[in-house]
Amino acid sequence: MGEKAARLVEEYKRYAKENRFSLNPSKKIVEGVITGLFENEKRHGEKYCPCRMVTGKKEEDKKIICPCIYHKKEIETQGHCHCRLFFR
Ligand code: SF4
Secondary structure, three states: OOHHHHHHHHHHHHHHOOOOOEOOOOOOHHHHHHHHHHHHHHHOOEEHHHOOOOOOOHHHHHHHEEEOOHHHHHHHOEOOOOOOEOOO
16 A cells, blocks of 8 residues: 555544544455545546546535545444445
């Protein structure tokens, strides 16, 4: 994992801790999601969720910049966010 990716992982770990959930213990899954986020950033300019459709409409897509507007509810109801980055 590159330095930039490692920094983002640390950031998300901190974020998860602050919100009393955690990062997926699987390094492989975390790396996969992070790679997808960076790909979207390169392609679309923001770290859009790699597990959701980017519509191309800025206002709409704002909702899926990671951490998306859905993750807290998803963690609460299904135990993890859609991408399985964050876990209860
Ligand atoms: S589903 Fe998870 S990984 Fe995807 S944007 Fe939401 S919080 Fe991030």
